[in-house]
Amino acid sequence: MQKLQTVNADTLLYEPLEKPSFVVDGLIPTGLTLLCGSQKIGKSWLMLKLCLCVSQGLPLWDMPTLESDVLYLCLEDTFCRIQDRLFKLTDEASGRLHFAVASCKLPDGLIVQLEDYLKEYPDSRLIVIDTLQKVRTASKDNAYANDYGDISLIKDFADRHSLSVVVVHHIRKQNDSDVFNKVSGTTGLTGSADATFVLEKESRASDTARLYVTGRDTPYQEFTLRFHDCSWELVERRTQEQAAAAEIPPVLFRLVEFMQDKTEWSGTATELAAAMGETRAAPNALTKWMNEYRMGFLAENHIRYDYHRKNSGRLILLARQDKGGGDDGDGSDGVFGIPPAVVTVTDSVC
Numbered sequence: 001m002q003k004l005q006t007v008n009a010d011t012l013l014y015e016p017l018e019k020p021s022f023v024v025d026g027l028i029p030t031g032l033t034l035l036c037g038s039q040k041i042g043k044s045w046l047m048l049k050l051c052l053c054v055s056q057g058l059p060l061w062d063m064p065t066l067e068s069d070v071l072y073l074c075l076e077d078t079f080c081r082i083q084d085r086l087f088k089l090t091d092e093a094s095g096r097l098h099f100a101v102a103s104c105k106l107p108d109g110l111i112v113q114l115e116d117y118l119k120e121y122p123d124s125r126l127i128v129i130d131t132l133q134k135v136r137t138a139s140k141d142n143a144y145a146n147d148y149g150d151i152s153l154i155k156d157f158a159d160r161h162s163l164s165v166v167v168v169h170h171i172r173k174q175n176d177s178d179v180f181n182k183v184s185g186t187t188g189l190t191g192s193a194d195a196t197f198v199l200e201k202e203s204r205a206s207d208t209a210r211l212y213v214t215g216r217d218t219p220y221q222e223f224t225l226r227f228h229d230c231s232w233e234l235v236e237r238r239t240q241e242q243a244a245a246a247e248i249p250p251v252l253f254r255l256v257e258f259m260q261d262k263t264e265w266s267g268t269a270t271e272l273a274a275a276m277g278e279t280r281a282a283p284n285a286l287t288k289w290m291n292e293y294r295m296g297f298l299a300e301n302h303i304r305y306d307y308h309r310k311n312s313g314r315l316i317l318l319a320r321q322d323k324g325g326g327d328d329g330d331g332s333d334g335v336f337g338i339p340p341a342v343v344t345v346t347d348s349v350c
Contacts, residue, residue: 020217023054023126023164025064029217030125031194032155033166034132036183041199041209043168046225046232047072047128048085050166054126055097061223061234068125069096071117073103075134088230105135106150111157118161129154130168147188155192171198179212194218199225208235248297249289251281256301265318272316287316 020029028050037043053060057067074082082099098121104110118124129135132150139146151167158165169189171182179198183190190196195215201208209232211223224235238246258276259265267275269283278286290298294305308315 021066021162023066023068024050024060027060027063027213027218027221028126028164028166029194029215030158030162030164031217032151032158032192033164033195033197033215034151034169034183034189034193035166035197035199036169036171037199038171038173038201041201042227042232043199044074044077044130045085045089045227045230046199047130047166047168048082048089049231051097051126051128052090052093055094062237066125067096069098069121069123071098071100071114071121071124071127073100073127073129073135075101075103075130077101077130085230103135105137106153107137110135111153114157125163126166127158127163128166128168132167132169144186144188147186148192149188151189151192155194167193171200180214248293249281249285251278251286252289252293252297254278255286255290256298256303259303259318259320262318263320265316267316268314269316272318287314290316 020031022029035043035047050060051070051072052058054065054068055070057065059065078101079099082101086093098117104113114127136146136150154165154167170184172184174182176182179200180190180196182198182200183196193215195213195218198212200210200212207227209225209227211225213221213223219239222238224237225232226235227233254276265272265275269287272278273281273283273286281289290305291307294303298305302321304319304321306317308317
């Protein structure tokens with residue numbers, strides 16, 4: 001039996017270790033990445049664009065790539081269809097990009113085929129498998145174990161050779177507030193992957209889509225993409241912090257500004273909306289959002305929230321507090337570049 005290999009905390013704390021490398025800087029790390037989306041949404045167009053960029057060392061959108069040999073297993077296509085796509089995407093391609101339209105399945109020798117490919121092209125750093133279903137065998141046994149086992153075989157191969165393997169997969173039709181829960185199959189797939197991407201459109205006819213990204217070494221990001229001339233082009237890229245800020249109702253930013261020259265304020269929600277000159281948000285919605293964000297956005301901007309019921313109605317109390325709890329009015333900036341204001345708000349409805 002092989003001895004268990006351990007590393008002590010002192011070594012981990014002080015010894016420099018090699019950080020994970022990326023084929024696409026900040027987006028696609030070495031290891032296994034799942035790219036998931038509904039059928040015919042344009043996943044293969046996106047993968048072909050990725051492969052072209054990496055094989056030529058060109059940036060993917062605004063992100064540098066690691067130039068290398070690339071293998072694209074287009075297992076649902078023909079060479080004729082791939083050629084037509086290349087005609088539409090580029091005038092010049094690299095000999096470092098290799099295609100295959102057939103392969104063995106995972107239990108029948110796919111990993112051996114990939115090992116043989118690497119012997120011929122040892123400088124490869126990216127392999128795309130399109131799609132996962134084409135390299136699996138159907139089984140009615142334990143679904144989680146099958147998902148975990150299949151994806152682990154591919155991940156082990158990627159880790160052993162320090163390269164990136166992107167596996168294209170589908171999502172379920174059912175709605176879910178978390179897009180990553182839409183990935184078809186069990187959590188054995190997403191749990192084993194180093195990164196998971198979900199490409200989703202608001203409607204089938206739309207030419208824009210949102211690419212959601214999360215991973216162990218990849219920070220959460222959201223990309224807004226537009227499909228133009230058969231290519232996914234970048235419209236906007238949001239970090240986790242930017243995505244969170246975008247979810248905050250704009251009226252709360254206006255509330256913080258409203259309190260800048262006030263120590264405190266009290267009244268009903270209707271009176272608050274009138275005092276702010278607020279015409280875009282209803283008083284009851286304003287009250288709900290103050291309560292919802294009182295421990296987050298409002299607290300970060302030094303706003304306290306309280307709620308009192310009186311015979312005359314629901315009363316809001318807003319109190320401005322400076323950083324550190326004092327009222328010295330130091331004017332230091334809060335998060336999102338807004339000067340601090342503390343609001344004590346009582347949940348109020350007109």
